[in-house]
């Protein structure tokens with residue numbers, strides 16, 4: 506296998522040659538990426554099924570179609586994104602042409618996580634290509650089938666001079682990070698993000714960190730309980746709870762909880778049937794180690810399991826589970842659950858719910874369920890989170906017009922749609938001057954006269 510150094514040198518030489526700059530090249534690569542997705546859908550679905558038993562519908566919706574939509578959006582808008590933005594001038598610069606030009610950063614590194622193994626590599630790649638960069642991709646070794654498929658397909662469709670995939674886990678990634686990149690785009694845990702930042706600091710490399718955390722779902726006031734339960738169950742148990750934007754826990758009053766529980770039971774049965782383990786629409790936990798972590802978390806919890814709790818290690822099956830009567834100190838409330846366990850924490854007032862959220866790290870997503878607009882607005886205005894969605898979960902991240910990313914401990918920077926293009930671009934402030942207006946310009950030359958300042 507080609508060494509890391511050689512691959513990076515190859516990408517850097519390609520970038521320096523200027524091959525990625527023309528719009529035509531970027532469009533060709535984006536269209537090649539589209540062909541990759543269209544011509545290999547079956548293989549991609551098989552790989553993700555091998556990795557996570559991803560139901561076909563979920564894989565198409567949240568991985569393939571999401572990337573296809575984003576790449577089409579980039580193809581359709583690339584020309585306008587690449588245009589300079591002209592800015593206003595003042596008296597002294599009246600005859601000048603002043604504009605912001607988007608320029609590529611160079612060779613960028615994209616490191617992905619395993620839970621959405623396709624889109625977490627390809628969505629950033631779309632913006633990297635659109636902005637004219639070369640890119641090295643490092644998919645997660647945990648979703649091994651998709652990792653290998655990406656390593657096989659990308660060189661077959663995209664320019665091998667400009668784009669490459671490297672496989673491997675923590676050790677290989679640490680080695681990669683010793684090299685100089687012009688941007689590092691990392692998706693994964695907060696713990697690893699700290700070492701990414703440290704490695705980036707050595708070369709003063711800018712980073713985007715797409716991290717996780719505990720996304721709250723605050724349910725309050727008047728609303729249609731059955732509809733709320735369906736949307737909550739869908740968002741929580743999609744990909745067997747292994748979504749960075751899955752509702753991590755629910756905050757609601759005791760009365761709301763007692764009304765919600767039968768509606769949640771009903772929604773689970775309606776979605777996955779009475780024998781959930783046999784449902785083709787319910788995924789699996791990615792590895793034994795991740796399954797063990799969930800069992801450990803549940804075992805340490807002082808709460809009461811009221812829905813689900815069934816497990817089967819051989820199949821890495823973990824039933825959709827709801828747990829109540831937890832303390833704030835409960836293990837389940839100390840870290841991101843990242844699995845199909847839903848704690849319901851009771852509150853006595855909206856104020857208490859808002860305080861509960863604000864006492865913790867800023868989440869990647871915050872959900873407010875209520876039919877009363879005043880309640881939704883109050884939650885939005887009094888809290889901070891990467892993204893926000895009222896009366897549903899996850900869906901806000903499917904729109905290319907909305908920036909997707911964290912704030913505080915849930916990440917830095919954002920992407921999707923034009924935002925990815927911006928992430929991988931340098932905004933160069935440019936001024937084209939001629940030789941006119943020299944008499945006005947001469948007022949700034951020494952020997953200085955204070956009276957000239959009034960100009």
Ligand code: NAD
Nearest residue numbers: 617618619644645674675678679693694697715716717749
């Ligand atoms: P992870 O941090 O273990 O791994 C992510 C990547 O980092 C992998 O490619 C892995 O090979 C590499 N890696 C692992 N250890 C490393 C080390 N010591 N040094 C350098 N690289 C290392 O994360 P994960 O378990 O794959 O992902 C789960 C986390 O990612 C959750 O917190 C989840 O919320 C978050 N996530 C966030 C988003 C988002 O868009 N914000 C999306 C998916 C997942």
